[in-house]
Amino acid sequence: MSFIPALPLTGYAGWQLLQRTDAAQRNSFERGPEIQREVAYFKANIAKADTAEKLVADRSLLKVALGAFGLDDKQTHRAYIRKVLVEGSEAEDAFANKISDPSFAKLAAAFGYGDLAGTNVRLSDFASKIAEAYVTRQYERAVGNVDESMRLALNFKREMQNYTSGSSLSVQWFKLMGNKPLRQILEKGLGLPSETGSIKDVDRQQRLFREGAKRLLGTDDPAALRQPEYIDKILRNYFAREVAAQGPGPMTPGYGALTLMQNAASAWQNILNLSRR
Helix, strand or coil, X not given: CCXXXXXXXXXXXXXXXHHHXXXXXHHHHHCCHHHXXXXXXXXXXXXXXXXXXXXXXXHHHHHHHHHCCCCHHHCCCHHHHHHHHHHCCCCCCCHHHHCCCCHHHHHHHHHCXXXXXXXXXXXXXXXXXHHHHHHXXXXXXXXXXXXXXXXXXXXXXXXXXXXXXXXXXXXXXXXXXXXXXXXXXXXXXXXXXXXXXXXXXXXXXXXXXXXXXXXXHCCCCHHHHHCXXXXXXXXXXXXXXXXXXXXXXXXXXXXXXXXXXXXXXXXXXXXXXXXXX
């Protein structure tokens, strides 16, 4: 039986409940036979893929490699991925560095096929790190199958907790803006106008993001987003705007169902509390 996450509540209340049950739900997901089979195959065979061509040719290895970086939908774009891997990430003009989504550069850097030191696939901890990242991403995808906003929030929290800077503020903001899942959270979480993405002047878009950050957080330095209180503040705003857009209320279709879900969630939480005693 495939894993179905328990997400009985929506909005920020649902997010808080997910945070309290996250460890238990992840553990349940990781024990699933399919995910265990995929991870076992990757760990047993990735060291043999010492060239980008070998990795791209093995569908099972490629699935885990791309999934670890949130690039699941690129599995059929083999020539594209091969170019990303072969050129590496060290050269400023490498193909991966020209793509607005930074996930490609992270993929290229992690595998190192096109870098001076050579590939990393035979390092002792490489397989475990990639497999762990894959499991995390797949768990988030499973959550997203039930509630996409929760998946986006999980991704945002993880990415921001591990955020590293090293470039100018403008470059950092452009990278955040180019990462679609992060951008979806930031646009709503920072209170930006819904038409922000349709503005053709990307410099103006960047100004809106930075102004929103200053207004909400008191700083436009993306590195500040690593702080738990800032992550929480942005997610509070994000979920508030999500709920406002949906507009559930006593006269709204589905409100009664939502109330039943909330009552069920309360009962479920009581059971969880009892199990911990």
